[in-house]
Amino acid sequence: MSGLPSLKGLQAFDAAARKGSFAAAAEELSVSPAAISQLIRGLEDQIGRKLFHRVRRSVIPTEAGLEVLPRLSAAFEELRGVSRQLKGSGGQARLTLSVPPSVATGWLATRIGAFLAEHDPVDLAIRGEEDPVAFERETIDVRMSYGRFHYREHESEVVATDWAFPACAPDFLARHGPLETAHDLLRLPLIHTDWGPAAAAYPTWDQWFEAASLAPPRRASRRITANSSNAAIDLAVSGLGVALCQGFFAARYLETGLLVRPLAQGLALRHPYCLTVPDRSARRPIVTAFKAWFREACLGAVEQAKN
Numbered sequence: 001m002s003g004l005p006s007l008k009g010l011q012a013f014d015a016a017a018r019k020g021s022f023a024a025a026a027e028e029l030s031v032s033p034a035a036i037s038q039l040i041r042g043l044e045d046q047i048g049r050k051l052f053h054r055v056r057r058s059v060i061p062t063e064a065g066l067e068v069l070p071r072l073s074a075a076f077e078e079l080r081g082v083s084r085q086l087k088g089s090g091g092q093a094r095l096t097l098s099v100p101p102s103v104a105t106g107w108l109a110t111r112i113g114a115f116l117a118e119h120d121p122v123d124l125a126i127r128g129e130e131d132p133v134a135f136e137r138e139t140i141d142v143r144m145s146y147g148r149f150h151y152r153e154h155e156s157e158v159v160a161t162d163w164a165f166p167a168c169a170p171d172f173l174a175r176h177g178p179l180e181t182a183h184d185l186l187r188l189p190l191i192h193t194d195w196g197p198a199a200a201a202y203p204t205w206d207q208w209f210e211a212a213s214l215a216p217p218r219r220a221s222r223r224i225t226a227n228s229s230n231a232a233i234d235l236a237v238s239g240l241g242v243a244l245c246q247g248f249f250a251a252r253y254l255e256t257g258l259l260v261r262p263l264a265q266g267l268a269l270r271h272p273y274c275l276t277v278p279d280r281s282a283r284r285p286i287v288t289a290f291k292a293w294f295r296e297a298c299l300g301a302v303e304q305a306k307n
Contacts, residue, residue: 009043012036013051014076017061017069018137061136069136074280077139093286094123098143102230104128107248107301115293122286141281142290147271156276160298164203165266167245167259168236179262182212189241190217192225193232203267205244211267233259248273251301273298 015025015036022036029036044051051065061069077094099108104126116122127133131150133143148156166185173179176188190205206216226232229246236243237258245259246269253259275294281287 005046006039006043009039009046010072011076012039013043013065014069014072016040016052016059017065018073018139020058020060020134020137022059023057066136070278070280073136073139077280093119093121093284094125095286095290096125096127096139096141097290098127098129098133098138098140100130100144100146101128102228102249103144106230106233107251110252111297114297115290118293119286119289135278141277141284141287142294143276144294145274145276146269148274151276154276154278155282156274158272159275159295160302161272162269162302163247163266164208164244164269165247165250165261166208166242166263167233167250167254167261168242169239170257170260172236172239172241173260173262177262182209182214182263182265185209185242185263186214186217190223191232191235191241191243192223193229193244194225194227203244203269208244208265208267212265247304248298248301251304254304 011029012025012035015028016022019025019028022033022040026033026036040051049064050062052059053062097108105128108126112124112126116124127138127140131145133140135143135151135154143151144159145151145156148158150156179185179188186209192205193202195202209216224235224241226235229249232243233245233249233253235241236245237253242262244267247266250259254261275291277287277291
């Protein structure tokens, strides 16, 4: 190889790796898919390495491509920031967050305003999605995951371990209370959460009763099962029963009085919530600031759940 690689070829490679196809890269760069293919082929010939596996209509970076992609993506992001600054936009910071869907629509949506108030202006993108996520293709800066086992190729740090506890609507408690001991729950309709066979373990009512030294009820007056923490909370807010609520998601309902905790006993989740940040984003000031704010906000919600 002689000389520097083609800048247009590098740009085509970056776009195709992020978008997952030559067609999507072509749309982003306002050229034809054939032009993207030609630029990639020329870049591969120039450097003597294959950069993509072609899988039907999609493309996946090879190991050689993945090796250079983080630095290349960071370089193009820096260039875009310079461009914005030259155009008078003040070099506005960009932050792409990826979180579980229940966090995106519940807990985070009600709290992210506090972060923005301190760090505006920020171009913020929040992606609600399940693991695993495509860090490079979607240019994700920070990923929140339940458990440490998703991204061993990146640095992940534990943020907090959440708790689950009984909660119900105030009018439900007025109708069925007082609830003074775990035994009082045996006669009430309980709301269960089933995340499905692919999900990591989540505390169950059976485990909660066992922790309270009681045998789980064989038959409840009514059993309702939801497939997400937020859905279980919504059912409890509607007065349909007592839910085993997760602290992150129940916090705002407790703060506003839509939910109350009839009993203090809780169960720690089996796995912690973790933050994963790719190397290309680790040193960005906006990412560092968000991690610090997010950690404090999560710990605050967990402390409320434990008490």
